Amino acid sequence: MNNDKYTTKEEIALMRIEIEEAKSNMHNKKLKIIRFIKLFMFLAVFLLLTSTLVSVLLTRYSGATPSIFGYQLYTVQSGSMSPTLPIGSIILSKKTDDAAALKAGDIVTFSLNGAVVTHRIIEVINDNGIKYRTKGDNPDNTADIELLSPDNVKAIFVMKLY
The missing domain is CATH 1.20.5 (Single alpha-helices involved in coiled-coils or other helix-helix interfaces)
Structure with missing residues (x-):
């Protein structure tokens, strides 16, 4: 079967x-x-x-100033940094860990007499502590009269966004 x-x-x-x-x-x-x-x-x-x-x-x-992951946005409101950063430019800056280690040529954002300013460091002065001489990139500008203390530095320029 x-x-x-x-x-x-x-x-x-x-x-x-x-x-x-x-x-x-x-x-x-x-x-x-x-x-x-x-x-x-x-x-x-x-x-x-x-x-x-x-x-x-x-x-x-x-x-x-708002900060996201240590980065800040600023708007350029004067012509002191023209032509590098024209009026209305939006820049990205990063908080610096060691403001005393900046060098000539760095673009920094700092507070000066209640105003927020972005200028280039043109000279590092090491006389009883580090100070910076700053100046806007506009050819008509002269160097800033007041020396910049590292304590007043808010951020260092990273890039222009607009």
Whole structure:
């Protein structure tokens, strides 16, 4: 007696349906994982941007210069640095860890009598402590009368954005 069992056409059709459902379930699981990753990334970026915005607004409200990862944005409001930095230029500057280590040629942003100024260091003076002589790049400018102390340096120029 032969014990061979044959699969009927109906059983084959059911198996095909089960295989398609299994494939569909795997596809749906992959889609759910991808959706979860996308949602997680969106929320992470959203929270980062929101916290950065709140930090900048709070810092700005307190009168300080907003800083993100040690970088600050400034707008050039006078022609003292023309043609290097024309009026209206937006510059990116980085807080310096060692303001006493700056050298001639560095462009720095500093506070002077309550104003924020961006000029180039033209001379380093080491007489009873380091001081800097600064000057705007405009050819009509003369060197700044007041020497700059490293304590007044807010940031060092990185690049012009606009």
